[in-house]
Amino acid sequence: MALGGLLMLVSPSLATAQLPTLGDGSSIASGAERRLGDRIARQLYRDPDYVDDPMLVDYVQRIWDPLVAAARARGDLTPELEERFAWRILLGRDRTINAFALPGGYLGLHSGLIGITATADEVASVMAHELSHVTQRHIARMEEQQGRSMPMMVAAMVLGALAASKNPHAASALMTGGMAVTAQNQLNFSRDMEREADRVGYGVMTQAGFDGRGFVSMFAKLQQASRINDNGSFPYLRSHPLTTERIADMQSRLQLGGDDAAAAGGADRSSGGAVRPATADALAPGAVPAASPAPVRVPSAGTGPSMSPAAGMPSDAAPSLPAVTVRAHGPGADGGGPGPLEHALMAARARVLGNPGVDVLRDWAAEPAGRSFGSLPAARRAASLYAAAMAHSRQGDYPAARTAAAQLAALVASDPGAARQARLLAAEVALEARRPADALQALGPMPSAMARPELLLWVRAVDQQPGNVPDPAGTAGANGGAGASPAMVPDRAAGTRAEAAQRLRTWVALHPRDATAWQSLGTLYRALGQPLHAVRADAEAQVALLDYAAAVDRFRAGQELVRRGMPGGVDHMEASIVDSRLREVEQMRKDWDADAKKEKY
Numbered sequence: 001m002a003l004g005g006l007l008m009l010v011s012p013s014l015a016t017a018q019l020p021t022l023g024d025g026s027s028i029a030s031g032a033e034r035r036l037g038d039r040i041a042r043q044l045y046r047d048p049d050y051v052d053d054p055m056l057v058d059y060v061q062r063i064w065d066p067l068v069a070a071a072r073a074r075g076d077l078t079p080e081l082e083e084r085f086a087w088r089i090l091l092g093r094d095r096t097i098n099a100f101a102l103p104g105g106y107l108g109l110h111s112g113l114i115g116i117t118a119t120a121d122e123v124a125s126v127m128a129h130e131l132s133h134v135t136q137r138h139i140a141r142m143e144e145q146q147g148r149s150m151p152m153m154v155a156a157m158v159l160g161a162l163a164a165s166k167n168p169h170a171a172s173a174l175m176t177g178g179m180a181v182t183a184q185n186q187l188n189f190s191r192d193m194e195r196e197a198d199r200v201g202y203g204v205m206t207q208a209g210f211d212g213r214g215f216v217s218m219f220a221k222l223q224q225a226s227r228i229n230d231n232g233s234f235p236y237l238r239s240h241p242l243t244t245e246r247i248a249d250m251q252s253r254l255q256l257g258g259d260d261a262a263a264a265g266g267a268d269r270s271s272g273g274a275v276r277p278a279t280a281d282a283l284a285p286g287a288v289p290a291a292s293p294a295p296v297r298v299p300s301a302g303t304g305p306s307m308s309p310a311a312g313m314p315s316d317a318a319p320s321l322p323a324v325t326v327r328a329h330g331p332g333a334d335g336g337g338p339g340p341l342e343h344a345l346m347a348a349r350a351r352v353l354g355n356p357g358v359d360v361l362r363d364w365a366a367e368p369a370g371r372s373f374g375s376l377p378a379a380r381r382a383a384s385l386y387a388a389a390m391a392h393s394r395q396g397d398y399p400a401a402r403t404a405a406a407q408l409a410a411l412v413a414s415d416p417g418a419a420r421q422a423r424l425l426a427a428e429v430a431l432e433a434r435r436p437a438d439a440l441q442a443l444g445p446m447p448s449a450m451a452r453p454e455l456l457l458w459v460r461a462v463d464q465q466p467g468n469v470p471d472p473a474g475t476a477g478a479n480g481g482a483g484a485s486p487a488m489v490p491d492r493a494a495g496t497r498a499e500a501a502q503r504l505r506t507w508v509a510l511h512p513r514d515a516t517a518w519q520s521l522g523t524l525y526r527a528l529g530q531p532l533h534a535v536r537a538d539a540e541a542q543v544a545l546l547d548y549a550a551a552v553d554r555f556r557a558g559q560e561l562v563r564r565g566m567p568g569g570v571d572h573m574e575a576s577i578v579d580s581r582l583r584e585v586e587q588m589r590k591d592w593d594a595d596a597k598k599e600k601y
Helices: 030-046 054-074 079-084 111-116 120-135 138-164 168-207 213-226 243-256 258-263 340-353 358-369 378-394 398-411 416-432 436-443 452-464 497-510 515-527 531-544 548-564 572-600
Strands: 088-092 099-102 106-110
Touching: 030 079, 030 088, 030 099, 030 106, 054 088, 054 111, 054 120, 054 168, 054 340, 054 416, 054 452, 099 120, 106 111, 106 120, 111 120, 111 340, 120 168, 120 213, 120 340, 168 213, 168 243, 213 243, 340 378, 340 416, 358 378, 358 398, 378 398, 378 416, 398 416, 416 436, 416 452, 436 452, 452 497, 452 515, 497 515, 515 531, 531 548, 531 572, 548 572
Parallel strands: 088 106
Antiparallel strands: 099 106
C-alpha cells in the first residue's frame, strides 16, 4: 500500500474500507460528504495500525492548526465547511510513505512519511496539499466529473452491442475504446486536481509561516523514494502529475515569489522576516536536503546493520554530548512552534512507531555507542538518542532506555521544544518500566492547564502509584459525584486518582471526541470504585470512534447497573446523563443505518 512517492487523493491504507456508493447526483452536499468520511474513518479507527500516539499527534496538530487558520484567512475554508467537516488527523503505524485526504475533512498520515522528513516545513507541505484537496471539494467535483463521463461510457457500450451482430471484433473495440476515453478523462481531471492542490497548498503553507521550499524538498524525497517502483514512464496514464513537473512548478513559484509568498512575506515569521536557509542540523534521520543528489534511505523491516537510525550511515563510538542550540523553523518558533531539533526527535519517534524489525531496533539501540557518533550533526545525535531510548524500552531494557533518555535531556536542554519532548520521553520510559514516581519527577509540577501529552502521561503515572490509599476525611476532594468512593491520597504529593479523574472530565468536556481520554477516564473510575461513571466513559469512547452500536450497548449496561443498584447508592445525576445519551446515540445509530441502506440501493 505504498504511495510510490506520490500523495494520493484518497488512499486509506490503514484499513480495507469500501467506499459507499455516492449516488447519481451531479455533486455531493457537504453533509453527505461528511457522512461518507465518517464511514471510512470508522473502519480506520478499527484497524490495528491506527495509533493515537499523544506526542506525535500533538506535534502534527501544532503544524495542522496554523494551516487551517491560514486556509480560513485566505477564504479557502468557508464557515460551512469548517462547521460541518471533522478536521481530524488519523495517524497510521505504517512505514510506507503515504498521506491521504478523506471526505468530510479527515487527514491521514503514515508514520513512514513523517519519518523521512527533514523539517516541519516538509510535513506542512504534505498537510497543506491534503487540506487543499478538502477545501477545494475535490471529492465532490470528481463525482460530478464521473457523472458527466457516464453517458459517454453507456453510449460506447450501446454502440458496441449494436455492432456485435455484424463484427464482434469491432464491438469489442468500440466498448474498450469508450471505457478508455472515459478513464483518460478521469485521469486528466485527477491530475488537474493534484496541480490545484499543489498551488493552493503552497499558498496556505506560506501564509501560515512555513518555508515554501519544504514543498520542493518533499517532492524530491517522494521522487527518490518512488524510483524503485516507478521509472516515470507513461506519465499521461497516471492520476498524479509527474513529480519532476511538480518540482519545477514549485521552484518557479519560489523564484517568482508569487502572490501567496508575498502575502506571507516569503519568509520565516519567527526570524524577523529573513528567509530560512536549510541547515545540516535540521536534517531528520535518514533524510537529505532537496539539493543533494544522494538518494533518500528509508528504514524498513529488512534494513540491516549498516543503517543508522540517525543518519543512514554506520556509526562506531559515543563521546561526550555537549548541549546544543538549534534555531527553530516553522511559524511562531519563538513562541513554541516546532523547530528542527524537535522535528528530528519526532521523526525518530515516527520511525520507531512504524514497527521495524527486532534487528533494526537493536541497531538503533547501539547507535549512540558508535565511534563516529560524536561527529554527527546535533539534530542527528539527538534523534539517535531518542530512537535508542525507545528501542531499549521496546526490548525491555529499561535501565539502558533511562540512560539514553538522560543523555538526550542533557543534549537538548537549551532548546525548549526538544527539551519538552525529552521530558515526555523520560516519563514514557518510566511508565513502561512501572516506575510512576520517576515519571512524575520527569514531568515536573503539573499546571492547572496541561497539554494533552502531559495530561495523559500524568494520569497514567497517578493511576500506577502503589501508594494511593483511601482518605476518609476527603481532604483530597471527592470529584466523582454522589455515591463516589472516598478520595484517594498518595504517599507523596503528586496527585490523586480523584484529581486525575476530575482533570480528565474537564478535558473531555472540551474535547468530546478524544476516545483515548475517555478510555483513561473509564480506567480511573474503575479504580475509584465508580462503575456507572466507568461504563459511561467507555460508551463515550465508542461514540468518539463512531461505533454507535457498541456505545448503545455500553449505555444500556449502565442502565442495568442502575436497575440492580450499587453499593453506596446510585448517582442519579450520572444515571440521568446515561439515559439522555442513550436516546441521542440510538438516534445516531438509526440515522447511520438509514444512510447505509440508501447507499446500498
